[in-house]
Amino acid sequence: MRLAAACAIALCAALPCVAQAQPYPGVTPIPHSTDPATLHAFANRREIMERIRVGFRAEMEGRWTDAAAEFERVIALGPQEPQASTAFYDLGIARAQSGDYAGATAAFEASIARDSGFLAARANLVTVYLLAGNTAAARTAADAFVAAAPDSARALYARGIAALRAGDALTALADFRTLSSNDPAYAVAHYDLAIAEQQLGSTADAERELRSAIALSPSYTRAQIALGAVLLREGKRDEARGDFDAAAQSAPDATLRNLAASLRDAIRH
Amino acid sequence: MMRFPARLAFGIAFALLTAGSVGFARASVVALEDLANAQLQPTALPALLGPINELGRNGWQCTPERAAKAAHATSAELPADDGAP
Numbered sequence: 001m002r003l004a005a006a007c008a009i010a011l012c013a014a015l016p017c018v019a020q021a022q023p024y025p026g027v028t029p030i031p032h033s034t035d036p037a038t039l040h041a042f043a044n045r046r047e048i049m050e051r052i053r054v055g056f057r058a059e060m061e062g063r064w065t066d067a068a069a070e071f072e073r074v075i076a077l078g079p080q081e082p083q084a085s086t087a088f089y090d091l092g093i094a095r096a097q098s099g100d101y102a103g104a105t106a107a108f109e110a111s112i113a114r115d116s117g118f119l120a121a122r123a124n125l126v127t128v129y130l131l132a133g134n135t136a137a138a139r140t141a142a143d144a145f146v147a148a149a150p151d152s153a154r155a156l157y158a159r160g161i162a163a164l165r166a167g168d169a170l171t172a173l174a175d176f177r178t179l180s181s182n183d184p185a186y187a188v189a190h191y192d193l194a195i196a197e198q199q200l201g202s203t204a205d206a207e208r209e210l211r212s213a214i215a216l217s218p219s220y221t222r223a224q225i226a227l228g229a230v231l232l233r234e235g236k237r238d239e240a241r242g243d244f245d246a247a248a249q250s251a252p253d254a255t256l257r258n259l260a261a262s263l264r265d266a267i268r269h
Numbered sequence: 270m271m272r273f274p275a276r277l278a279f280g281i282a283f284a285l286l287t288a289g290s291v292g293f294a295r296a297s298v299v300a301l302e303d304l305a306n307a308q309l310q311p312t313a314l315p316a317l318l319g320p321i322n323e324l325g326r327n328g329w330q331c332t333p334e335r336a337a338k339a340a341h342a343t344s345a346e347l348p349a350d351d352g353a354p
Contacts, residue, residue: 048323053322055320082324085325086326089326090321093320097317119338120334123318124317124318127314127316130314153339153342153345154315154345160311161312161315165311182340182341182342185343186342187350188350191350192312220350222312263304266300
Protein backbone atom coordinates (compact mmCIF):
# COMPACT_ATOMS: atom_id res chain seq x y z
CA MET A 1 0.00 0.00 0.00
CA ARG A 2 2.83 2.34 0.96
CA LEU A 3 4.74 1.35 -2.18
CA ALA A 4 1.73 2.12 -4.37
CA ALA A 5 1.34 5.52 -2.74
CA ALA A 6 5.06 6.27 -3.30
CA CYS A 7 4.78 5.32 -6.97
CA ALA A 8 1.70 7.51 -7.40
CA ILE A 9 3.51 10.47 -5.83
CA ALA A 10 6.59 9.91 -8.04
CA LEU A 11 4.43 9.76 -11.21
CA CYS A 12 2.58 12.92 -10.27
CA ALA A 13 5.92 14.67 -9.67
CA ALA A 14 7.22 13.56 -13.10
CA LEU A 15 4.12 14.71 -15.01
CA PRO A 16 5.21 18.34 -15.50
CA CYS A 17 8.53 17.09 -17.03
CA VAL A 18 6.66 14.88 -19.49
CA ALA A 19 4.51 17.84 -20.43
CA GLN A 20 7.62 20.00 -20.98
CA ALA A 21 9.05 17.45 -23.43
CA GLN A 22 6.27 18.28 -25.88
CA PRO A 23 6.66 21.93 -26.82
CA TYR A 24 3.93 23.72 -28.73
CA PRO A 25 4.39 26.95 -30.62
CA GLY A 26 3.67 29.94 -28.46
CA VAL A 27 1.03 32.45 -29.32
CA THR A 28 2.46 35.59 -30.90
CA PRO A 29 1.85 38.42 -28.45
CA ILE A 30 -0.39 41.15 -29.75
CA PRO A 31 1.12 44.53 -28.97
CA HIS A 32 -1.13 46.31 -26.51
CA SER A 33 0.34 49.77 -26.50
CA THR A 34 -0.67 53.27 -27.29
CA ASP A 35 2.90 54.55 -27.05
CA PRO A 36 3.67 56.23 -30.43
CA ALA A 37 7.33 55.13 -30.39
CA THR A 38 6.41 51.49 -29.76
CA LEU A 39 3.74 51.56 -32.44
CA HIS A 40 6.16 53.17 -34.91
CA ALA A 41 8.84 50.54 -34.19
CA PHE A 42 6.28 47.78 -34.67
CA ALA A 43 5.08 49.24 -38.01
CA ASN A 44 8.68 49.74 -39.13
CA ARG A 45 9.59 46.12 -38.42
CA ARG A 46 6.48 44.89 -40.17
CA GLU A 47 7.27 46.98 -43.27
CA ILE A 48 10.86 45.65 -43.32
CA MET A 49 9.69 42.01 -43.22
CA GLU A 50 7.01 42.59 -45.85
CA ARG A 51 9.33 44.46 -48.24
CA ILE A 52 11.99 41.73 -47.98
CA ARG A 53 9.28 39.19 -48.84
CA VAL A 54 8.18 41.24 -51.87
CA GLY A 55 11.78 41.83 -53.00
CA PHE A 56 12.64 38.15 -52.58
CA ARG A 57 9.66 37.19 -54.75
CA ALA A 58 10.71 39.76 -57.38
CA GLU A 59 14.22 38.25 -57.49
CA MET A 60 12.85 34.73 -57.87
CA GLU A 61 10.90 36.05 -60.88
CA GLY A 62 13.91 37.91 -62.33
CA ARG A 63 12.42 41.41 -61.78
CA TRP A 64 15.73 42.94 -60.70
CA THR A 65 14.76 46.63 -60.81
CA ASP A 66 11.66 46.04 -58.67
CA ALA A 67 13.68 43.94 -56.25
CA ALA A 68 16.42 46.55 -55.92
CA ALA A 69 13.83 49.25 -55.11
CA GLU A 70 12.36 47.10 -52.31
CA PHE A 71 15.74 46.34 -50.73
CA GLU A 72 16.88 49.97 -50.96
CA ARG A 73 13.71 50.96 -49.07
CA VAL A 74 14.35 48.23 -46.47
CA ILE A 75 17.88 49.53 -45.90
CA ALA A 76 16.56 53.09 -45.54
CA LEU A 77 14.29 51.82 -42.75
CA GLY A 78 17.35 50.79 -40.70
CA PRO A 79 16.69 47.07 -40.11
CA GLN A 80 18.27 44.94 -37.35
CA GLU A 81 20.11 41.69 -37.93
CA PRO A 82 19.61 39.35 -39.72
CA GLN A 83 17.36 41.51 -41.94
CA ALA A 84 20.06 44.17 -42.49
CA SER A 85 22.71 41.81 -43.91
CA THR A 86 19.98 39.93 -45.83
CA ALA A 87 18.68 43.13 -47.46
CA PHE A 88 22.19 44.17 -48.52
CA TYR A 89 22.87 40.64 -49.82
CA ASP A 90 19.67 40.56 -51.88
CA LEU A 91 20.32 44.10 -53.14
CA GLY A 92 23.78 42.93 -54.27
CA ILE A 93 22.19 40.16 -56.33
CA ALA A 94 19.66 42.54 -57.93
CA ARG A 95 22.39 45.04 -58.84
CA ALA A 96 24.76 42.35 -60.18
CA GLN A 97 22.01 40.90 -62.35
CA SER A 98 21.34 44.43 -63.69
CA GLY A 99 25.03 44.82 -64.61
CA ASP A 100 25.78 47.32 -61.83
CA TYR A 101 28.88 45.55 -60.53
CA ALA A 102 30.18 48.51 -58.50
CA GLY A 103 26.83 48.81 -56.71
CA ALA A 104 26.70 45.05 -56.20
CA THR A 105 30.16 44.82 -54.62
CA ALA A 106 29.31 47.75 -52.32
CA ALA A 107 26.13 45.94 -51.23
CA PHE A 108 27.91 42.62 -50.58
CA GLU A 109 30.68 44.42 -48.66
CA ALA A 110 28.00 46.13 -46.52
CA SER A 111 26.36 42.76 -45.90
CA ILE A 112 29.66 41.22 -44.74
CA ALA A 113 30.37 44.26 -42.55
CA ARG A 114 27.13 43.50 -40.68
CA ASP A 115 27.64 39.72 -40.56
CA SER A 116 31.23 38.57 -41.09
CA GLY A 117 30.18 34.90 -41.10
CA PHE A 118 27.86 35.39 -44.08
CA LEU A 119 29.52 32.96 -46.52
CA ALA A 120 27.00 33.33 -49.36
CA ALA A 121 27.73 37.08 -49.40
CA ARG A 122 31.48 36.37 -49.49
CA ALA A 123 30.96 33.90 -52.35
CA ASN A 124 28.94 36.38 -54.40
CA LEU A 125 31.40 39.19 -53.71
CA VAL A 126 34.23 37.18 -55.32
CA THR A 127 32.06 36.29 -58.31
CA VAL A 128 31.04 39.91 -58.92
CA TYR A 129 34.62 41.18 -58.68
CA LEU A 130 35.60 38.53 -61.25
CA LEU A 131 32.67 39.49 -63.49
CA ALA A 132 33.81 43.12 -63.26
CA GLY A 133 37.33 42.08 -64.27
CA ASN A 134 38.81 43.34 -60.99
CA THR A 135 41.16 40.40 -60.39
CA ALA A 136 43.08 42.03 -57.52
CA ALA A 137 39.91 42.77 -55.50
CA ALA A 138 38.56 39.29 -56.34
CA ARG A 139 41.74 37.77 -54.97
CA THR A 140 41.52 39.78 -51.72
CA ALA A 141 37.85 38.82 -51.28
CA ALA A 142 38.66 35.17 -52.09
CA ASP A 143 41.47 35.11 -49.51
CA ALA A 144 39.01 36.37 -46.88
CA PHE A 145 36.44 33.75 -47.99
CA VAL A 146 38.98 30.91 -47.63
CA ALA A 147 40.06 32.26 -44.22
CA ALA A 148 36.40 32.26 -43.07
CA ALA A 149 35.66 28.78 -44.47
CA PRO A 150 38.83 26.78 -45.23
CA ASP A 151 36.89 23.63 -46.25
CA SER A 152 34.35 25.37 -48.46
CA ALA A 153 34.51 24.00 -52.02
CA ARG A 154 33.25 27.32 -53.36
CA ALA A 155 35.92 29.30 -51.51
CA LEU A 156 38.68 27.07 -52.87
CA TYR A 157 37.26 27.12 -56.39
CA ALA A 158 36.76 30.90 -56.40
CA ARG A 159 40.26 31.62 -55.13
CA GLY A 160 41.73 29.09 -57.56
CA ILE A 161 40.04 30.81 -60.50
CA ALA A 162 41.06 34.28 -59.25
CA ALA A 163 44.64 33.06 -58.83
CA LEU A 164 44.76 31.52 -62.32
CA ARG A 165 43.48 34.77 -63.81
CA ALA A 166 46.11 36.72 -61.89
CA GLY A 167 48.90 34.33 -62.97
CA ASP A 168 49.44 32.94 -59.45
CA ALA A 169 49.55 29.30 -60.53
CA LEU A 170 51.04 28.06 -57.23
CA THR A 171 48.04 29.22 -55.16
CA ALA A 172 45.68 27.82 -57.80
CA LEU A 173 47.53 24.50 -57.69
CA ALA A 174 47.19 24.26 -53.88
CA ASP A 175 43.48 25.22 -53.91
CA PHE A 176 42.47 22.85 -56.69
CA ARG A 177 44.48 20.04 -55.06
CA THR A 178 42.54 20.54 -51.80
CA LEU A 179 39.27 20.74 -53.72
CA SER A 180 40.14 17.55 -55.57
CA SER A 181 41.14 15.66 -52.42
CA ASN A 182 37.90 16.77 -50.67
CA ASP A 183 35.83 15.64 -53.66
CA PRO A 184 37.85 13.19 -55.79
CA ALA A 185 35.00 12.70 -58.28
CA TYR A 186 34.93 16.38 -59.32
CA ALA A 187 36.55 16.30 -62.77
CA VAL A 188 36.59 20.12 -63.11
CA ALA A 189 39.17 20.38 -60.29
CA HIS A 190 41.52 18.14 -62.30
CA TYR A 191 40.99 20.30 -65.38
CA ASP A 192 41.94 23.47 -63.49
CA LEU A 193 44.87 21.67 -61.86
CA ALA A 194 46.07 20.96 -65.41
CA ILE A 195 45.77 24.64 -66.35
CA ALA A 196 47.84 25.57 -63.28
CA GLU A 197 50.46 22.90 -64.09
CA GLN A 198 50.63 24.12 -67.67
CA GLN A 199 51.11 27.73 -66.48
CA LEU A 200 54.02 26.46 -64.37
CA GLY A 201 55.51 24.73 -67.43
CA SER A 202 54.81 21.17 -66.20
CA THR A 203 53.16 19.80 -69.33
CA ALA A 204 53.58 16.16 -68.27
CA ASP A 205 51.65 16.86 -65.02
CA ALA A 206 49.06 18.85 -66.98
CA GLU A 207 48.62 15.83 -69.30
CA ARG A 208 48.16 13.51 -66.31
CA GLU A 209 45.51 15.76 -64.71
CA LEU A 210 43.59 16.08 -67.97
CA ARG A 211 43.62 12.30 -68.41
CA SER A 212 42.24 12.02 -64.83
CA ALA A 213 39.48 14.52 -65.67
CA ILE A 214 38.52 12.58 -68.80
CA ALA A 215 38.61 9.25 -66.90
CA LEU A 216 36.19 10.71 -64.34
CA SER A 217 33.97 12.31 -66.98
CA PRO A 218 34.36 10.78 -70.47
CA SER A 219 32.04 13.40 -72.02
CA TYR A 220 34.17 16.30 -70.75
CA THR A 221 34.93 17.77 -74.20
CA ARG A 222 36.81 20.83 -72.96
CA ALA A 223 39.25 18.56 -71.12
CA GLN A 224 39.73 16.49 -74.26
CA ILE A 225 40.50 19.58 -76.36
CA ALA A 226 42.87 20.88 -73.66
CA LEU A 227 44.60 17.50 -73.64
CA GLY A 228 45.11 17.80 -77.39
CA ALA A 229 46.61 21.27 -76.90
CA VAL A 230 48.99 19.99 -74.20
CA LEU A 231 50.04 17.03 -76.37
CA LEU A 232 50.71 19.45 -79.21
CA ARG A 233 52.97 21.45 -76.90
CA GLU A 234 54.80 18.25 -76.06
CA GLY A 235 55.33 17.62 -79.78
CA LYS A 236 53.01 14.57 -79.80
CA ARG A 237 51.17 15.62 -82.93
CA ASP A 238 49.62 12.25 -83.78
CA GLU A 239 48.23 11.80 -80.27
CA ALA A 240 46.97 15.39 -80.29
CA ARG A 241 45.18 14.78 -83.58
CA GLY A 242 43.58 11.67 -82.08
CA ASP A 243 42.29 13.65 -79.11
CA PHE A 244 40.92 16.47 -81.25
CA ASP A 245 39.25 13.87 -83.46
CA ALA A 246 37.68 12.15 -80.45
CA ALA A 247 36.43 15.53 -79.20
CA ALA A 248 35.04 16.40 -82.65
CA GLN A 249 33.16 13.08 -82.72
CA SER A 250 31.73 13.21 -79.20
CA ALA A 251 31.17 16.90 -78.35
CA PRO A 252 27.48 17.55 -77.61
CA ASP A 253 28.00 21.27 -78.24
CA ALA A 254 28.32 22.50 -81.87
CA THR A 255 30.86 25.23 -81.02
CA LEU A 256 33.22 22.79 -79.34
CA ARG A 257 32.65 20.22 -82.10
CA ASN A 258 33.68 22.72 -84.80
CA LEU A 259 36.65 23.92 -82.78
CA ALA A 260 37.93 20.37 -82.24
CA ALA A 261 37.47 19.57 -85.95
CA SER A 262 39.38 22.73 -86.96
CA LEU A 263 42.28 21.83 -84.67
CA ARG A 264 42.34 18.26 -85.98
CA ASP A 265 42.31 19.40 -89.60
CA ALA A 266 45.00 22.02 -88.98
CA ILE A 267 47.37 19.26 -87.86
CA ARG A 268 46.59 17.16 -90.90
CA HIS A 269 47.58 19.93 -93.35
CA MET B 270 72.91 37.14 -123.50
CA MET B 271 69.13 36.66 -123.09
CA ARG B 272 69.35 33.15 -121.52
CA PHE B 273 71.15 34.18 -118.36
CA PRO B 274 68.60 36.75 -117.12
CA ALA B 275 65.81 34.24 -117.85
CA ARG B 276 67.56 31.61 -115.70
CA LEU B 277 68.15 34.22 -113.05
CA ALA B 278 64.52 35.17 -113.15
CA PHE B 279 63.48 31.52 -112.79
CA GLY B 280 65.89 31.11 -109.91
CA ILE B 281 64.62 34.16 -108.13
CA ALA B 282 61.01 33.10 -108.69
CA PHE B 283 61.78 29.60 -107.37
CA ALA B 284 63.52 31.03 -104.30
CA LEU B 285 60.63 33.39 -103.66
CA LEU B 286 58.08 30.61 -104.02
CA THR B 287 60.05 28.32 -101.71
CA ALA B 288 60.45 31.06 -99.12
CA GLY B 289 56.76 31.88 -99.44
CA SER B 290 55.76 28.24 -98.95
CA VAL B 291 58.03 27.84 -95.94
CA GLY B 292 56.67 31.08 -94.50
CA PHE B 293 53.10 29.98 -95.14
CA ALA B 294 53.74 26.58 -93.52
CA ARG B 295 55.42 28.23 -90.53
CA ALA B 296 52.53 30.66 -90.20
CA SER B 297 50.09 27.71 -90.28
CA VAL B 298 52.00 25.98 -87.48
CA VAL B 299 52.04 29.19 -85.44
CA ALA B 300 48.32 29.69 -86.05
CA LEU B 301 47.61 26.09 -84.98
CA GLU B 302 49.68 26.45 -81.82
CA ASP B 303 48.05 29.79 -81.01
CA LEU B 304 44.60 28.32 -81.51
CA ALA B 305 45.47 25.27 -79.38
CA ASN B 306 47.04 27.34 -76.60
CA ALA B 307 44.01 29.61 -76.52
CA GLN B 308 42.00 26.58 -75.36
CA LEU B 309 44.04 26.22 -72.17
CA GLN B 310 41.77 28.53 -70.18
CA PRO B 311 40.42 28.14 -66.64
CA THR B 312 36.84 26.94 -66.21
CA ALA B 313 33.84 29.25 -65.85
CA LEU B 314 33.23 31.62 -62.96
CA PRO B 315 30.99 30.28 -60.21
CA ALA B 316 27.43 31.51 -60.74
CA LEU B 317 25.88 33.91 -58.24
CA LEU B 318 24.17 32.21 -55.32
CA GLY B 319 20.45 32.92 -55.10
CA PRO B 320 18.40 35.31 -52.94
CA ILE B 321 17.65 34.80 -49.23
CA ASN B 322 14.30 35.44 -47.56
CA GLU B 323 13.44 37.60 -44.53
CA LEU B 324 14.52 34.89 -42.06
CA GLY B 325 18.16 35.43 -42.98
CA ARG B 326 20.97 33.00 -43.63
CA ASN B 327 20.72 30.90 -40.46
CA GLY B 328 17.69 28.80 -41.28
CA TRP B 329 18.39 25.19 -42.29
CA GLN B 330 16.47 25.87 -45.49
CA CYS B 331 18.86 28.62 -46.57
CA THR B 332 20.16 27.00 -49.77
CA PRO B 333 22.69 29.72 -50.75
CA GLU B 334 24.43 29.63 -47.36
CA ARG B 335 24.56 25.83 -47.41
CA ALA B 336 26.08 25.93 -50.93
CA ALA B 337 28.69 28.46 -49.81
CA LYS B 338 29.61 26.27 -46.83
CA ALA B 339 29.61 22.85 -48.57
CA ALA B 340 32.89 20.96 -48.66
CA HIS B 341 31.77 18.85 -51.63
CA ALA B 342 31.82 20.52 -55.02
CA THR B 343 28.61 18.78 -56.04
CA SER B 344 26.69 20.58 -53.25
CA ALA B 345 28.36 23.95 -53.85
CA GLU B 346 26.62 24.98 -57.12
CA LEU B 347 29.95 24.99 -58.98
CA PRO B 348 30.42 24.58 -62.77
CA ALA B 349 29.79 21.06 -64.01
CA ASP B 350 31.75 18.95 -66.48
CA ASP B 351 28.85 18.62 -68.88
CA GLY B 352 30.79 19.45 -72.04
CA ALA B 353 29.35 22.95 -72.36
CA PRO B 354 31.77 25.62 -73.62
